[in-house]
Amino acid sequence: LAGLYQPTSVLTFEGTKFEGPEAIMKKYCDLGEVAHNVPMLTTEVQMSVNAQSMLIFVTGQLKIGATGNPLLFSQVFQLVSTG
Secondary structure, eight states: OGGGOOTTOEEEETTEEEESHHHHHHHHHHTOOEEEOGGGOEEEEEEOSSTTEEEEEEEEEEEETTOSSOEEEEEEEEEEOOO
16 A cells, blocks of 8 residues: 555645655554445545546545444545656
8 A cells, every 4th residue: 555655645634644655654554453344435536637647535434443333434535647
């Protein structure tokens, strides 16, 4: 997963920004065990500003650690070709 991020990539999580692959991956790892409910996962993909980029919007439910109730989540990615 770290290979998808560039040094200029930014993750904003609950109002806090994490920049670069190392900081982003550390935040993901700090969340602990995460389980998602695949049947409740939706993905929407649209072309972005040019033919080398796309915008991806993912929503669903996930559990962090041993919490009993699933949490709703959404995440937006913009993937841009660098090659």
